[in-house]
Amino acid sequence: MEKDLFSFLRKEFAAIGSPQEALWVFKELQKIDSTLAFKKAEEILIRRKKNEPLAYILGHWDFRELTLEVGSGVLIPRPETEELVGHVLDYLLKNSTKNFNIADFGAGSGAIGLSLLKEAPGNHQLHLVESSQDALPYLRKNLSAFPDNFKSRAKIFDQDWKFFSEGVDLIVSNPPYISDLEFESLEGGVKDFEPFQALVSPQDANQKYLEIFQKAEEVLRPGGAIFFEYGPAQEELWNKLVPGRYEWKTLKDQALKNRFLLAFDTSR
């Protein structure tokens, strides 16, 4: 029976060009009664064939060491963002004698901030800032899955980062960085299902980075750092945008695309 189900899934998911998803769905369906599994598989396939992302169909998605609840209204965390978290962890380890106040601007599902809460050794405080009322229920749910001694080190700020006013040592963000025009060219699964406000920075694709550097003037403590994820359109931006008091560098992701900006305040 199990073998039949797996063969069925492999064939069906290969036909829609997502063969790797067969195993993820199989693992999910192994949790339920085998008589229901085929019916459930067919339901999943009907939705998947309409381009709905598998993460939304399953209602959860793995990100580093976490399984995050996701659904329409919140961005599905991406593999590149796992790498961003890795760079932040390296930085925290290099400064391991200090406990940081960390702000995750545009926390979404909590992928970045909650991974740091889980993985960073020490007693860092996490400030998870998110303005979307559609994303916030997922953020709250994902934080609530942590034990109390972790939860006490994290706080959700249900607000625009423009109004955030806590002093912090590190700002990390994967803000919306796609222009209206680029949005139109995105594949259907993303364009039709993922939240517009999580992907697009209307009018000016660089606007969100500008806002965060401005906010940093007020809340980032001397000697602090800013870690960003960005897209190809921003590559030429940093020379113009990063204020002079930062030393900065960009790093590539595993696909060798320029993807991360690491900026360190040298004004201390």
Ligand SMILES: C[S@@+](CC[C@H](N)C(=O)[O-])C[C@H]1O[C@@H](n2cnc3c(N)ncnc32)[C@H](O)[C@@H]1O
């Ligand atoms: C690209 S998503 C990133 C979500 C999550 N950090 C991740 O990496 O998977 C950007 C997030 O920023 C939020 N956002 C956009 N502008 C914001 C603002 N001005 N203040 C707070 N959150 C904002 C969006 O609602 C969205 O959840």
